Amino acid sequence: MLDPAFVATLCSKLNADFIDVRIQRYYSELVVLDNGVVRELSSSYINGVGVRVVVNGSVGYSSTNSLEKDDVVEAAVRAYKIAKAISGKSISVQLYERPTVKARAVSSYVIDPENVDPSEKVELLKDMHREISTVPGVVSSVLRFGYERDRRYYVSSSGDSVEYEVRMVGVSAALVSYVDGVYESLRDHESNVAGWEFIKGINWRDWASTRARLVIETAKAPRVEPGKYDAVLDNDMVGLMLHEAFGHATEGDIVLAGGSVLYGRLGQVVASELVSIVDEGVVEGGAYVPFDDEGTPKRKTYTVRRGVLEGFLHSLATARALRGEPTGNARVMNYRDPLLVRQTNTYMEPGDWGVEEMIRDMRRGLYVRGRGASGGEVNPLTGAFTFTSGPSYIVENGEPVRLVKGVMLSGLILETLRRVDAVGKDFTVRTSVFGGCGKSGQTVRVGDGGPHVRVREITIGGG
Amino acid sequence: MRDIVELSERLVKSSLSRGLSEVEIYAVRTLMKVLTVANDRIFEGAVREDYNIGIRGALGKKVGSVSTNTPAEVEKLVDRLYVSARSSPEDPYWSGFPTDVGGINPVACYDERTANISEEELVSLLSHAAGKLKEPALARGVDRAIIAEGIVASGEMEVFVANSSGVNRVAKCSGVMMWLTLSLKKGDAYSDKTLSYMRRRIDLREIEAVSFREGERALMFFNSSPVGSGKYDVILTPSVAGQILMSALAPAFSALNILEGRSPLRDRIGDKVLNEKISLADDPSIEVAIGSRPFDDEGVATRTKNVVEKGVFKTVLHSYYTSRRMGSEPTGNGLRQRPTSQPTPSFTNLVVRPGKGSLESFIEEVRRGLVIYEVIGSWMSDPTTGQIKATVTHGILVENGKPVKPVKGVVMGGNIYRLLSENLQEVGDDVEVVNHVVTPSIWISNVDIAGH
Numbered sequence: 001m002l003d004p005a006f007v008a009t010l011c012s013k014l015n016a017d018f019i020d021v022r023i024q025r026y027y028s029e030l031v032v033l034d035n036g037v038v039r040e041l042s043s044s045y046i047n048g049v050g051v052r053v054v055v056n057g058s059v060g061y062s063s064t065n066s067l068e069k070d071d072v073v074e075a076a077v078r079a080y081k082i083a084k085a086i087s088g089k090s091i092s093v094q095l096y097e098r099p100t101v102k103a104r105a106v107s108s109y110v111i112d113p114e115n116v117d118p119s120e121k122v123e124l125l126k127d128m129h130r131e132i133s134t135v136p137g138v139v140s141s142v143l144r145f146g147y148e149r150d151r152r153y154y155v156s157s158s159g160d161s162v163e164y165e166v167r168m169v170g171v172s173a174a175l176v177s178y179v180d181g182v183y184e185s186l187r188d189h190e191s192n193v194a195g196w197e198f199i200k201g202i203n204w205r206d207w208a209s210t211r212a213r214l215v216i217e218t219a220k221a222p223r224v225e226p227g228k229y230d231a232v233l234d235n236d237m238v239g240l241m242l243h244e245a246f247g248h249a250t251e252g253d254i255v256l257a258g259g260s261v262l263y264g265r266l267g268q269v270v271a272s273e274l275v276s277i278v279d280e281g282v283v284e285g286g287a288y289v290p291f292d293d294e295g296t297p298k299r300k301t302y303t304v305r306r307g308v309l310e311g312f313l314h315s316l317a318t319a320r321a322l323r324g325e326p327t328g329n330a331r332v333m334n335y336r337d338p339l340l341v342r343q344t345n346t347y348m349e350p351g352d353w354g355v356e357e358m359i360r361d362m363r364r365g366l367y368v369r370g371r372g373a374s375g376g377e378v379n380p381l382t383g384a385f386t387f388t389s390g391p392s393y394i395v396e397n398g399e400p401v402r403l404v405k406g407v408m409l410s411g412l413i414l415e416t417l418r419r420v421d422a423v424g425k426d427f428t429v430r431t432s433v434f435g436g437c438g439k440s441g442q443t444v445r446v447g448d449g450g451p452h453v454r455v456r457e458i459t460i461g462g463g
Numbered sequence: 464m465r466d467i468v469e470l471s472e473r474l475v476k477s478s479l480s481r482g483l484s485e486v487e488i489y490a491v492r493t494l495m496k497v498l499t500v501a502n503d504r505i506f507e508g509a510v511r512e513d514y515n516i517g518i519r520g521a522l523g524k525k526v527g528s529v530s531t532n533t534p535a536e537v538e539k540l541v542d543r544l545y546v547s548a549r550s551s552p553e554d555p556y557w558s559g560f561p562t563d564v565g566g567i568n569p570v571a572c573y574d575e576r577t578a579n580i581s582e583e584e585l586v587s588l589l590s591h592a593a594g595k596l597k598e599p600a601l602a603r604g605v606d607r608a609i610i611a612e613g614i615v616a617s618g619e620m621e622v623f624v625a626n627s628s629g630v631n632r633v634a635k636c637s638g639v640m641m642w643l644t645l646s647l648k649k650g651d652a653y654s655d656k657t658l659s660y661m662r663r664r665i666d667l668r669e670i671e672a673v674s675f676r677e678g679e680r681a682l683m684f685f686n687s688s689p690v691g692s693g694k695y696d697v698i699l700t701p702s703v704a705g706q707i708l709m710s711a712l713a714p715a716f717s718a719l720n721i722l723e724g725r726s727p728l729r730d731r732i733g734d735k736v737l738n739e740k741i742s743l744a745d746d747p748s749i750e751v752a753i754g755s756r757p758f759d760d761e762g763v764a765t766r767t768k769n770v771v772e773k774g775v776f777k778t779v780l781h782s783y784y785t786s787r788r789m790g791s792e793p794t795g796n797g798l799r800q801r802p803t804s805q806p807t808p809s810f811t812n813l814v815v816r817p818g819k820g821s822l823e824s825f826i827e828e829v830r831r832g833l834v835i836y837e838v839i840g841s842w843m844s845d846p847t848t849g850q851i852k853a854t855v856t857h858g859i860l861v862e863n864g865k866p867v868k869p870v871k872g873v874v875m876g877g878n879i880y881r882l883l884s885e886n887l888q889e890v891g892d893d894v895e896v897v898n899h900v901v902t903p904s905i906w907i908s909n910v911d912i913a914g915h
Contacts, residue, residue, distance in 0.1 A: 030803070035723050041551045042528040042803035043543050045536065061509035065532045082508035085582035086498065089590075090505035118550035126552070139724035176725050176847050183727055185847040226876060226913030227692050257501035258646055259611040338499065338507055377839040379856045381611060381646060381655045382687070384872045386840040386854035408843070410854045410874045410913070440499075440614060459689070461852065461874025461913035 011157035020156035024335035033125040050335040057092030063336035109195030128208035135212035140176035162295035170433040184219035236370020239448025244376035252318030261383040271417035273307040286345035286447025298328030333442035348450030351423025360398035383413040424451035487626035495618030503609035517802025524553040528803040558787035563629040572636035574664035578619035595674035613643035630762035656681035687869035689914040696832030705900030711844035717808040718785035738887040743771040747811035754812035765795035780808040815902035818890035873914040
């Protein structure tokens, strides 16, 4: 096994400033049932070692799919060579010097999904498909079971030695209905950091049947009229909005690059005073990130407290350059990828409004639901963001009265959160084993959520 | 890759002797040199070698798969593959892996210089592109012009496909990718523009020209803001047209989506589904385009075919599996998302045949319209319904041929089939290669825009 002493020796032999090594052993399972036929039943393994070498402030990366020491040394030499080749034209990277970390963590689970026969996983989906087939008008259903076990081991020439292992499991559905000449689609999922006991704890037939009925109702529903609306966003939508509309612009690498509209705004009011936004590594229902991929413990980080921009998310490099402290947000998708500053679990802290009270008080507008939403995107430089919702409701006289579809929300970072005028006292955070957040070609697992929140005058496109 | 090529024969034998009736090996190795840019300097350099080997095995009509990134581990996975196939219910439509017929498409997708670029050459390529991007702004005396962030990568990709029915193919293709965001400051105002470039080979002259053009465009977007909601004529630049077509329209031509009830084009072959000014092709033979390849991910030869001719739906895109199910010939469009996944029919390169006019001539002709240069979120469009969703980050409102104001933060919506039928004004002839799409500018009238 590679240890800090080996990495420290390698560092001094190459005459480098710093070397760190990311070892990964990843296993995943996927079952895909397409209209009742198994389209995929697979097991995948990814093992390897990624090496970062810092030489006179220049950074080089390389990797190997072998865990042998000789191959790791060879990868370090390749990383060293590219770091030398860019020196003089590159930023001089200095890393924040934090105390050495030696730690280990394992996410909790009761029944290891790897000990459950694959045929049981197929049967779970077939049961759901049978239920969906009883709903007239559903013309396509793609159901998935997903599981992953991700073991990461981090060693650095500074003496860090950090190991953690996470298991995630989940089920998703993508349904298409065809009613009176109109197609409609709906995607939804349930995932958790857990074992097979999470799967056993849900009545999947009911779950499938509810989604099947919703995709039929949605096909019959009108498209929302484009324009400005007052809106109550549910927990899922709030999570998505915070992640897209705000979270990305707080990522230290984007701030450092001059690519964020939040650059230079620390201490300024950027949101309504009802808004406090947190990034935290381990949250019930969310992703599990006890340490980042630089071995830094992921601590609870307030980016916004009572409307004021309080801090950014950092790696060791961005913390040093932006005079912050490392927050444990340097992450990679796989061992071979370079570090980026990423969110973990992004959520808004709850307030004191009841959900029904908030909708009643709004009188007219939209109740925007996240189930079935396909995601979002932001341009952190211009501050424009956008995301879709699931089937949602028109609110009239303080009551949700009519289902509408095709809701796409859009806005500008520095405006939207200022328009929050009510924050609920409820709270949930969700994650997914089927996707996550994409940035520079890397997808990492994230969680997001919060309470219900009301936003005045948000732009809705009728997509 | 040599190790997996040598290994494959042994692997086929051991899988068959384990009891599987058929087996297929798909391996892909990529080797790229990558530079990332932050705040106008190189941030990091990386040498990335990815390896992925997928094996699919069938036990009669039961199919399973495994994958690993480590060739040395492959043989250990045969047992796991057997368990996967055994646990899978029968696929009544399964008709095996393709046989070795049809040869390969002799497309030249490999360029030695692009594949084996040195670290120093890559640094110089980046400097050239960055210099040209900034040139127009510096000439106009802005306060600051920097490459805020970006990536430049160049290298090669090797693909190997073999199966127990006799297919055995290797191909090597090269690729270069650039994505650079120019950020400008003038007084209190900011603007930005992103250069996005993906090709099979490095063409320095083209890179300089495209970089300079995007640099000039960056000067147009200072002080942009939303316009009011309403119906607008919309002129899509080739890059935006390409993104929208790939997400809202292209998947509908997949035979799997048609068979499984996820395409509005089901039972529409031979029908007029788009305006007669629209002709679409799948063309895997355009040497510079990133989707070009000699065979698909099942080893079936790729070929050029007309998918829509003058608005009429002519050809469905097939993998081997869907071609057997529909009783037709495979079209060489079986592409994979992951090494373990069953190939699904997808475009290699989607080509929009040129019409008349260009971005410039459309701007001159339109009475009042929105010219769209960049969007975000177009991937959230729904190909099952054809509904477009895209938020404009870089647009220009034009009236009577003159720019009125820069626009951002408005949402474009509508149904792609309606927009490209009764609402279509013109398809231009200013064709550009945009990643997997080759398309000119497109002018559409009466488009829903949600703004302030």
